[in-house]
Amino acid sequence: MTEIAKNPVAHLDVLIDKIDQAINAAADPQAAKLGSVLFTGLRQAAQGRSYILVSIGxxxxxxxxxxxxxxxxxxxxxRLPNxxxxxRGIVNVRGEIVSVVDLPRFLEWHVDSTVQRKRMVIIQQRSVKTALSIDAVLGMHRRTEQTEMISGSPPLLGQxxxxxxxALILDGQPYYLLNCQALFTSKRFVDVRHL
Structure with missing residues (x-):
């Protein structure tokens, strides 16, 4: 295994340092400032991805x-018939019509269906948007190498x-990672979009 494959973040730091040196040698202060901002973002992206944490039941x-x-x-x-x-239906968000999905029902979880969730998170893949009805936003988390992960779906989930x-394990609690691409490309979701 190459040194780069063992530690891609360290390799990124070396690459960023070389680019910083080249920008400084160009003696263009505006380019140096722009380069600094861009590479700070790259360094942060290499350290981990950010997630919004939500609760549904x-x-x-x-x-x-x-x-x-x-x-x-x-x-x-x-509400929509048939x-x-x-x-759950559709909502108007600043002139754009967005469908609202009850994720527990989509995933066939056994949850209290009388609860009317009053918050939403709008997600998007390419040009398709949908809103998920949620109970609350619990915060944000930037995943690092120290973030504990487990594989496998929650026991509530069907097939x-x-x-x-x-899932990410935060304070001993699993936060299951929603695969938005899998949601948007699932047969049931696509079939309803084409009604």
Whole structure:
């Protein structure tokens, strides 16, 4: 195994130092400032990804920050006829119509269906957006090498574990990572989008 493969972050630091030296040698202060800002972002990205932590009933989820468009109160919901029970309806978010998914029902969790979740997190893959109804935003977390991870879906989950393939362990509590790409490409989700 090469030294780069063993420690890609250390290799990135060496590369950034070389680029910084080249920018400084160019004697362009504006380029040096821009380079510094860009490479600080690269260094942070190499250290870990950021997640929004949310609760839905007793479940705790972590959603990759780059998949999140917005978090807020759920606007007035318009129900739709002849759609699966996991599609709560649609909402108008600043002139854009967004579908609202009840994730526990989509995942076939056995949860209290009388609870009306009043918050949402809007997620996006490519040009497709959907809102997930949630109970609360619990915070944010930047994953580091010290963040404990487990693989496997929560015991609540039915047959398909691809949407929640692993979890971060934070303060002894599992936060299952939502695979937004798997959600948006799942057959049930795609079939409803084409109704």
């Amino acid at each position: 007793t479940a705790r989820l972590a959603i990759l920050l780059e998949d999140v468009v917005e978090v807020g109160d759920l606007p007035m919901l318009t 759609v699966p029970s996991w599609l 398909d574990g691809s949407l929640l393939p692993s």
